[in-house]
Amino acid sequence: MEIPDAVAAGRPASDAASTPLVTLNDLLWLLYLYxxxxxxxxxxxxxxxxxxxxxxPIVQLHARQRKKRAAPWIAQACGVTPVEARRIAGxxxxxxxxxxxxxxLLLRPSSGKMLRCTGIDGFEHLEEAIARGKGVILLVGHxxxxxxxxxxxxxxxxxxLSVHNQSPANRAGGRFGKKYLQPRAVQLxxxxxxxxxxxxxxxxxxxxxxxxxxxxxxxxxxxxxxGKKVIEYPFLGVPWRVPSGIYEIVRVTDCAVVPMxxxxxxxxFRIRFGPMLPVDRAASRETFVSANLPTFLSVVEKQIxxxxxxxxxxxxx
Amino acid sequence: xxxxxxxxxDPGSPSRxxxxxxxxxxxxxxxxxxxxxxxxxxxxLDESVGLDSVAVLDxxxxxxxxxxITFEPEMLTIDLVRDLKELAAYVDERVARSQSVAKGRQ
Numbered sequence: 309m310e311i312p313d314a315v316a317a318g319r320p321a322s323d324a325a326s327t328p329l330v331t332l333n334d335l336l337w338l339l340y341l342y343x344x345x346x347x348x349x350x351x352x353x354x355x356x357x358x359x360x361x362x363x364x365p366i367v368q369l370h371a372r373q374r375k376k377r378a379a380p381w382i383a384q385a386c387g388v389t390p391v392e393a394r395r396i397a398g399x400x401x402x403x404x405x406x407x408x409x410x411x412x413l414l415l416r417p418s419s420g421k422m423l424r425c426t427g428i429d430g431f432e433h434l435e436e437a438i439a440r441g442k443g444v445i446l447l448v449g450h451x452x453x454x455x456x457x458x459x460x461x462x463x464x465x466x467x468x469l470s471v472h473n474q475s476p477a478n479r480a481g482g483r484f485g486k487k488y489l490q491p492r493a494v495q496l497x498x499x500x501x502x503x504x505x506x507x508x509x510x511x512x513x514x515x516x517x518x519x520x521x522x523x524x525x526x527x528x529x530x531x532x533x534x535g536k537k538v539i540e541y542p543f544l545g546v547p548w549r550v551p552s553g554i555y556e557i558v559r560v561t562d563c564a565v566v567p568m569x570x571x572x573x574x575x576x577f578r579i580r581f582g583p584m585l586p587v588d589r590a591a592s593r594e595t596f597v598s599a600n601l602p603t604f605l606s607v608v609e610k611q612i613x614x615x616x617x618x619x620x621x622x623x624x625x
Numbered sequence: 626x627x628x629x630x631x632x633x634x635d636p637g638s639p640s641r642x643x644x645x646x647x648x649x650x651x652x653x654x655x656x657x658x659x660x661x662x663x664x665x666x667x668x669x670l671d672e673s674v675g676l677d678s679v680a681v682l683d684x685x686x687x688x689x690x691x692x693x694i695t696f697e698p699e700m701l702t703i704d705l706v707r708d709l710k711e712l713a714a715y716v717d718e719r720v721a722r723s724q725s726v727a728k729g730r731q
Contacts, residue, residue: 507678509678510676510677510678510681511678513678513681513682514678514681514682514685514701514706515701517682517685517698517701518698518699518701521698536677536679537679553679556683557682560682
């Protein structure tokens, strides 16, 4: 089965030199960042979601090549038929779009009332981890509902420092989008969730350490790709360049690691905590990473295979 | 242009010995190809080498081990860690404080 070259090789699917000035993706972001964002201040959620339903066919059409590239990968990683894989690719794209609409709701002063959590499973695992007193890393994958879940948890008295990429890959964007719209979108995300730190921040790891030492929570997406210090490891059937920072933090702080999974949209989402992961306290840095990386990644891999339509990265390559 | 405010309210003058030890920890914990002759007491630690976020973590933990101190969470900033003089003053202060606590217990 053919896996997209860009995924396997960990390189961008498009050549930066041939990037057009403006793409359809830029226009969609322009609509999102200005008229839709302004309307979202007072529009009810149902109308906002109606915008989403209207624009979904355009988004799907625009991303058809990326979906085509993703389908064989999904089929192989999740063990589904090609038809099912194409459906998952499309659904993942739609969920990603609703995620961006939900972020507009998070900008509202009354956003707390907008978040309808239908339930939290395994909360005792989080409580047990907090009781250790050494801080907790909430291990997550790139799932669409992460941000609403983090905001909801903060409102319930469990604020968690999120770690984000300030300049995420934007393969579908044009030069205009990359230069003007993407920074604006990142700015908005920061406003929606100010309790965050960027991986580009030289203080990033120290800020996480600070939070953990105070017994707090930090949310880390373990399925990110790239960074300054990476380890090649197979993930979802393809070579993955796994950032090693999280393993360093766990080794040094002796914090607890609890897997978290958030599924759904702001009008109905569920949070699930898994049992604390067993951490192998190997002596050296290298042995610590090799001893724990498979455990951490396999937990998130399982979450993705069980809920592929909620994972955002299928169509990113 | 405004001058940068020092991180420590009264940094005092750090001991040369502490600065030398910090330099040794810096070089050893990050496996740098530098010697004592490369040490410039006035320079920032990351002037000669790139100090990424994870490297800072290694350095801080090695410092805590070397001096048997724990950094206060609010002091864990890149600005303190990269400034040899301020860092040494802070380490001196923490060492003195932990020694006085130990004496008080006796």
